[in-house]
Amino acid sequence: MIERVRNTIVKQNMLESGDTVVLGFSGGPDSLAMLHVLHRLRQEFGLDLVAVHVNHMLRGEDADADEQFVRRYCDGIEVPLEVFHVDVSAIAESLGMSFEEAGRKVRYEKFDAVLKAYNAQKIAVGQNANDVVETALINLFRGAGVDGLASTAYNRNAQIIRPLLDVTRTEIEAYLDQNQLTPCVDKTNFEVDYTRNKIRNELLPYLKAHFNPSIESALMRTVSLMREEKLFWHHHLEKLKKEICQIEDNRVRLSDPLFMKLSCAEQKRLLRYAIETVKGNLIDVSSDQIDSILKIRRTGAYVKLSHDVKITKGYDEWIVENPKQRRTLLPPFIRTEYLKREDFERLGKNDLKIAVDADSIIGELSVRTRKPGDRFKPFGMEGFKKLKDFFIDEKIPREQRDEIWLVCDDEKIIWVYDYRIDNRCRITKDTENILMIALETVVEND
Incomplete structure (x- = not known):
């Protein structure tokens, strides 16, 4: 089994020399085997280990006995241990979760806290090949696609690793017997109240007895194929994202x-x-x-x-x-510069600025967003056009229209920012004085 775990670590690129690894250690068979194996491999991979035990306070004296076992074992192999007491029942009730969901949430929060406290690089958890099969079936019954049927990943978020994922529960039990290790036994694993336990204790034995004696191996082949499909889609999706998506x-x-x-x-x-x-x-x-x-x-x-x-x-x-997190647009700054005709003609084109006839401006410049009834004379047109109709003709999405700035004087819209100036402000052959206008926009999140 040690060789199997070593191959998984190397093949899946789980660890690097010098890593500090936080191990979830309940004291059960999986976590005990994982800690024992990684402790034996620690020098080969150059690892520092720290164990984390969460007492869920759900099983009274049994939970306290598990905690004492975990303390004794870690003391014996000189691995640092962090223990947390959390009333998972109360958390589940307050958050409207099942005990199973709340327990998982609490455990990963504590793992992450210890990861930061020890400046660790990885969190190791003890799921095995049987867990992979059970998860695939749970996802299948929910109507999952390729990702769900690919089940549990070897690595998650480049931080969480599952080194026992290629090892079966039977192999783990044999390894513990061979090394004279007696794990804690969580009696709730034999209950049928939870979906996973029903699959483990009722469905899989039934399928094995009536359909396929090697049902776990058959399902693992399906999971392996789905993992290949998932990897293909990951690479293909990256290509599609670059071509089609714009992220703001x-x-x-x-x-x-x-x-x-x-x-x-x-x-x-x-x-x-x-x-x-x-x-x-x-x-x-x-x-x-x-x-x-x-x-x-x-x-x-x-x-x-x-x-x-x-x-x-x-x-x-x-x-x-x-x-709920729509952008709050702060009024932009208006930058202006007055030029004579001959100076303007020497300037290069700048898409971020406009040039208008300075003598067409009435009063002071200001900037705002649209108001009901707004209209202007788009460049090239003699007649007025409602701003709403202009937005429709330009195919500007409705949800963007309130974010488009309008540069105005005391009487009219001069510039629909990024789109069109008013025809009355255009530069003609008779224009002598030119006003350059630019906006410096500011965006602030709520």
């Missing part, structure tokens, strides 16, 4: 003409990526919701997945954003 603060834009040419599978992948970028995760984002978003065809229509995510169909793009 709390917002992702997807080019609609390119997006609509993609296959349905590619569209779903990109949409999930955009949602995860904005939301931070894909919790409670179902395949049905993704399907309903892709059915949108009307410009301006939108779907709210939650208070955190809004997806809008624009003229030529899809916009995925967090409406």
Whole structure:
């Protein structure tokens, strides 16, 4: 088993020489075997180890006995140990989670705290090959795709590692017997209240007895194939993101003409990526919701997945954003410079500035966003045009129109920033005095 774990560490590039590794150590078979193996490999890989035990305060004297076992074992092999007492039952109730979810949340919070305190590089947890199979089945029953059926990853976030993922529960038990190690036994693992325990204690034995004696191996082959598919999609998605996505603060834009040419599978992948970028995760984002978003065809229509995510169909793009973190636009600074005609003609073109007839300006310059009833004479037109109609003709998405700056004098709009100047302010053959105008915009998040 040591050779198997060594190969997993090397093949999956889990550790580097000099790493300090935080190990989750419940005292159960998996974590005990993991600590024992990594302790034997510590000199070979140049590792420092620190163990973390979380007493969930759920099992009374049994939990206290587990803690004492963990303390004795770490003392015996001279591995530093950090112990935390957390009332997981109270946390689960306050957050509306199951005990299992709350326990996992607490454990990883403590692992991360110890990682920072010891300036460690990795967190090692003890899932094994059987856990991979169980997770794949759980995800299958939820209607998962390739990512879900790929099950548990060897590495997560370049920080969390699972060195026992190629080792079966039977092999772990044999290793513990061979090394005369007696782990703690969590009696809740034999209960059938939780989905995972039902799969472990009821479903898999039934499948093994009635369908395939080697069901775990068969399912692991499926997981292995799904991991290959997942890796392909990861690389392909990187390519699509560069071609189609534009990432801004709390917002992702997807080019609609390119997006609509993609296959349905590619569209779903990109949409999930955009949602995860904005939301931070894909919790409670179902395949049905993704399907309903892709059915949108009307410009301006939108779907709210939650208070955190809004997806809008624009003229030529899809916009995925967090409406609660829309940008607060501070009025920009107006920079001006007066020039004579001959000086202006020597200047090069600058897209960030405009040049207008200085004598056409009435009063003081100011900058604002649109108001109801706004109108102006777009460059090249003699008649007035409603600003709303101008935005529609320019295919400016509705959600962007309140963010477009208007440079005005006391009587009129002079410049729709980044789009058009007013025809009354244009430079003509009779213009003698020229005013250069530039805006320096400031963006501040809420």
